[in-house]
Amino acid sequence: MRLIRGMAGAVLLAGTGLAVHPAHAQQPGFHRHDVLQHDLSVPGREVVQVRVDFDPGAVSVKHSHPGEEIAYVLEGTLEYEIEGKPPVTLQAGQGLFIPAGANHVARNVGKGKASELATYVVRKGRPIFVVAD
Incomplete structure (x- = not known):
């Protein structure tokens, strides 16, 4: 079971091209797009931004990040x-802070496509996505 969840998490991250995971396919229902990856003035830290598009009903695997995430809903619910x-439900134009290491799940609860801009402030060189046990 852990292997299956790990593979699902790897697939969720795929396509980012951000040297955060070696997988190259995407999890069905999710479409991730690179926006930005840049070193910060704090040694060993970087910022990573991705746009994530959720098909109707799509649900992420439970996961965490090795740093903070700021999620901003661009479209949908x-x-x-x-x-x-x-649980917290957000509409387009609303944001949420997710603490470092906090396990979480995101799901599209609207009728159409939903999108978020995910901004991660993380330790450089570590996988950006960790599937929860």
């Missing part, structure tokens, strides 16, 4: 479940 907190 997304629900975020951060471990230990009640």
Whole structure:
């Protein structure tokens, strides 16, 4: 089961081209697009931005990141479940802070496509996406 979730997580990240994971296929229902990757003035840290498009009903695997994530909903309606907190539903124009290492799930709960701009402030050289146990 862990192998299957790990593969699903790897597939979710695919296509970013950000040297964050070697996989090259995308998870069905998700389309990730590179926006930016740049070193920060803090040694060993970088910022990574990706646009993630969610097909109707698409749900991510439970995962975390080795740094903070700022999710900004560009289109549609997304629900975020951060471990230990009640779910939060966001519409286009709303944002959410996800703490480093917090396991979470994102799902499209609207009727059409949904999109987010995910900004990660992470440790350089580490996988940006870690599938939860």
